[in-house]
Amino acid sequence: MTFRSHALRRSMTLPLLILTMLLAVMAGSTALASRADAAPAISTIEPGVLTVGTEGTYTPFSYHVNGTGPITGFDIDVITDVAKKLGLRVKFVETPFDSIFPALEARRFDIVANQISYSAERAQRYDLSDSYVESAGVVVTKSDDNSIKSVNDLRGKTSAQSLTSNYAEIAKSAGAVVEPVPGFDQAITLVRQGRVQATVNDELTVKDFLTRTGDKSVKIAAKTPDVSKQVFAARKGSGLMPAVNEQITALRSDGTLDSTYAKYFDATDRAPSAWSVVRQNLVPLLKSAITGTIPLTAISFVIGLAIALGVALARMSSRRAVSSIASLYISIIRGTPLLVQLFVIFYALPELGIVVSPFPAAIVAFSLNVGGYAAEIIRAAIESINKGQWEAAATIGMNYTTTLRRIILPQAARTAVPPLSNTLISLVKDTSLASTILVTELFRQAQNASAATFQYLALYSTAAAYYLVICLVLSFGQSNLETRLRKFVAT
Incomplete structure (x- = not known):
């Protein structure tokens, strides 16, 4: 009896084991299916990463705190929350607004998060x-300008607008003469300076500007009816x-x-003083010059x-064919x-099908540009050498390459240094x-900082001072090089 009952239990255990395994597989399949339904596979440029195009200079939607901190803003937080729920990491690519849609179509990023307004087009x-x-659109004018009380009053007036924004179309439809600008920062500055009569932009952006700066020189003169x-925007057929x-x-x-929304639009913080902003950005601007501007210049010039x-x-x-191609x-x-x-390159x-990353693309463009201009400088310097030099070298058995390397180019260098220094x-x-084209260098860093603090004069002047110092150092090097080259000239 014991043996038979043991055998019976063994014979029943095997089917139960198989049934249990089948149920486990089915349960696992169901769980995987439900998980796949909850988090569908999303096609992105970089697997597992949602690459987002944004300005980084459009307060309060996309900007850097004091111009030095990580990118933040209302749109930045919303798209980051969306990506987290999708199980994706976020990578932000910053670009001027007028370049944002060309960059999207060129597959530089998956999606645009930059206060894009819906339109049928x-x-x-x-x-x-x-x-x-x-949000509503508003018309901003100088505080002492009472000639604009509605959108229709823009007829015949000059309005500063980004050409790729919906607000440019609103201004055009109202009969305004549109003055193209890269973004809101430049538009509001032109209004403040009296160079244009108005700008049409987002109400939230304008109110944030007025709150942070306390600027009384401009006002909201009217609201748009729409x-x-x-x-968010992605390429057609992206499936995102x-x-x-x-x-x-x-x-x-x-x-x-x-x-x-409350975090960004119910805030009452004022922008810091000009001096504190400059002090906070001295090191970041210097870092951008050292890691961006100077390497880009040096590599491009050598190539x-x-x-x-x-x-x-x-x-x-x-x-003739060779000289014609060069010409x-x-x-x-x-x-x-x-x-x-x-x-064109970027x-x-x-x-x-030719995709080049931002920094290499800039090097290619700048190198080709330098090559075109410097070629005529070098040609003129070589042709300034007396033909007798070529003949003398030939009489002692030098070939073309040796003559060029040892006789002609050393003498031509003295003539070419001043104009080549100007090119540099x-x-x-x-x-x-x-x-x-998405390269963060000295000027881009200054734009980031000024967009967050509205201290345009202070920060652009600081950036200009850095450029001046770099150019003065190069001018000093040019002078020393010319002095050294003169030592080898017979008097």
């Missing part, structure tokens, strides 16, 4: 989320918005949106000189603005354009 071109906050719905909308609804339901030497020699070639390159570089060259090439100094200042 945008909805046709991009995937837009549900609205997470609504209510602006703020949304269903998941994003679900989390916006969740944030609204649990009260997170209300608390975030540009190598390009320039090759192009100059090609330009002097007796082969065409120089004509293209000198005939197009540097800013356009930066945009924003246009991705349409051909111009390059230092031109690096400020790199901020338009």
Whole structure:
């Protein structure tokens, strides 16, 4: 009996074990399925990371505290909360507003969080989320200007606007002459200085400005009749918005949106004094110059000189095809603005499948630009050397390359140093354009700080002082180099 009962228990245990395993597998599958439904797979540029495009200079939606701290703001907090609920890390990419949609289309980031207003035109071109906050548009004028009491009074007036914003369309529709500016900071400054009569912008942004600065020189003169719905934007067909909308609804339901709104729009903090802002930003500005402006200048100039030497020699070639190609390159570089060259490399090439990161893209653009301008300087310096030098070298058996390296270029260097130094100094200042393609350098850091504190004069003057110091050091180096080169000239 004992043996039979033991055998019977063993025979019953095996089916029960198999049944238990099957139930466990089914339960696990169900759990995985429910988890997948709760957190659907989202396609992003970088796996597990939601890359967000934003200005970083648009208080109180996207800015840096005192210009030195981490990026913060209403939009920053909302998109960060959305990403957390989606199980994604957040990576912010800062860019001027007028460049934000070209950068989105060039796949520089997944989504834009920068107080984007809903419009039918945008909805046709991009995937837009549900609205997470609504606000009215307002017309801002000087305090002593009583000629504008409604939007219709903008007819014939000059209004400072970012051309890619909805508010520019409102101003145009009212008959205003639109003065293009990069963003709100520049627009409100032009109104304060009396250079334009008005600007149309978001009510929350304007009220935050008035609260923080206590500025009495401007006022809200009128409200626009429409209510602006703020949304996130992604590339058409991205598939992001269903998941994003679900989390916006969740944030609204649990009260997170209300608390975030109160954090930024019920605040009464005033901007710090100019001196305290400058003192806080001296080191960050210096760091941006050392890690951004100076390396960008040095690398681009060295590569540009190598390009320039090759192009100059090609330009002097007796082969017509070679000299023609060199001439065409120089004509293209000198005939197009540097800013356009930066945009072509950074924003246009991705349409051909060529994606270059911000810093390397800036190096490519600046190097090609230096190569085009410096090529003519080097060519002129080489041609200034008496032809007898070439003939004398040939009589002692030197070939072309040896003659160029040992005889011609050392003498041409003395002639080329002053104009090449001017090119280098111009390059230092031109690096400020790199901020338009997401490179954080000296000028971009000054923009970040001024946007958060509204101390434009103090911070831009500080940035200008840094540029001046760098250029003075280079001028001193040029003078010393010229003195050394004169020692080898026969008198």
